[in-house]
Amino acid sequence: MSELASDTRKWLTRVGFTVNRPSLWRDALTHGSTGEAGNYERLEFLGDRVLGLTVAEWLYERDQSAEGKLAQRLNALVSRSQCATRARAIGAPAHIRLGKQARDDGASDSDNVLGDIMEALLGANFLEVGFAPTRDLIRTIWAEAMDGTAGRSKHPKSALQEWAAGNQRKPPEYEVINIEGPDHARKFTVRVSVHKVGSVEATASGKQDAQTEAARLFMEKYG
Incomplete structure (x- = not known):
C-alpha cells in the first residue's frame, strides 16, 4: 500500500x-513496528549524511572557530535529541505510522523514533529534489538551533575528563547499570565514577546521552 494520507x-x-512519490514519504513516516515491508530505516541512513554535510558546510561558512569547536557544535546540532526537537517543532509526531504496541508505549514522543523520522524525511526530500533544495530546507528547520547555544559550551564528558586530570584523579569510568523498555523506547541508566571522589547516575534514551547527562550531573555535584 503506497497511499499517503491527504492531511x-x-x-x-x-x-x-517536495512530495512527488507518495510511497517514499509513507516509508519515511513508517516505524518498523507496523510490520510493513517499507519503513524509515534506509531513508534515515541517507538523511543522516545529508544533514551532517549540510550543517558542516553551514558551520564552516559562519563560524571561524578551530576544528575542535566546529566538531563540538556539529555533534550537538545533528544529535538525535536535536533531530527529535526539530521533528516536534515541525509537527511530525501526529503523522508517524506506528504499530499498536509502539503507539501504546508512547513511541510517537520518543527521541529515538522522532530523531530517526526527522532524518528519514530529509533523506526522502533528497531523493525527490537533490541536495541543494534539501540543504536550504534544513537551514530553515534548523535556524533556531543554529542561532542557539547548542554545542557552544564544552561537552560535559570532556569537561569531566579535564577536571579529573586537573585534580590528579583517575579518568572517569562509565558503566551501564540498567537497560529497560522496548526497542523504540529504550532507556539506559549509566553510572559515572571518579576514584576517591564519588559517583552519579543518569537515565536517557541512548547510552551516549545517559553518559553525557551523568557527566553533567557529576560536575554539578563535585566539580
Missing part, C-alpha cells in the same frame, strides 16, 4: 518538503 501530504508540503 499528511498537506503537512509535508506546508513544512517545505
Whole structure:
C-alpha cells in the first residue's frame, strides 16, 4: 500500500518538503513496528549524511572557530535529541505510522523514533529534489538551533575528563547499570565514577546521552 494520507501530504508540503512519490514519504513516516515491508530505516541512513554535510558546510561558512569547536557544535546540532526537537517543532509526531504496541508505549514522543523520522524525511526530500533544495530546507528547520547555544559550551564528558586530570584523579569510568523498555523506547541508566571522589547516575534514551547527562550531573555535584 503506497497511499499517503491527504492531511499528511498537506503537512509535508506546508513544512517545505517536495512530495512527488507518495510511497517514499509513507516509508519515511513508517516505524518498523507496523510490520510493513517499507519503513524509515534506509531513508534515515541517507538523511543522516545529508544533514551532517549540510550543517558542516553551514558551520564552516559562519563560524571561524578551530576544528575542535566546529566538531563540538556539529555533534550537538545533528544529535538525535536535536533531530527529535526539530521533528516536534515541525509537527511530525501526529503523522508517524506506528504499530499498536509502539503507539501504546508512547513511541510517537520518543527521541529515538522522532530523531530517526526527522532524518528519514530529509533523506526522502533528497531523493525527490537533490541536495541543494534539501540543504536550504534544513537551514530553515534548523535556524533556531543554529542561532542557539547548542554545542557552544564544552561537552560535559570532556569537561569531566579535564577536571579529573586537573585534580590528579583517575579518568572517569562509565558503566551501564540498567537497560529497560522496548526497542523504540529504550532507556539506559549509566553510572559515572571518579576514584576517591564519588559517583552519579543518569537515565536517557541512548547510552551516549545517559553518559553525557551523568557527566553533567557529576560536575554539578563535585566539580
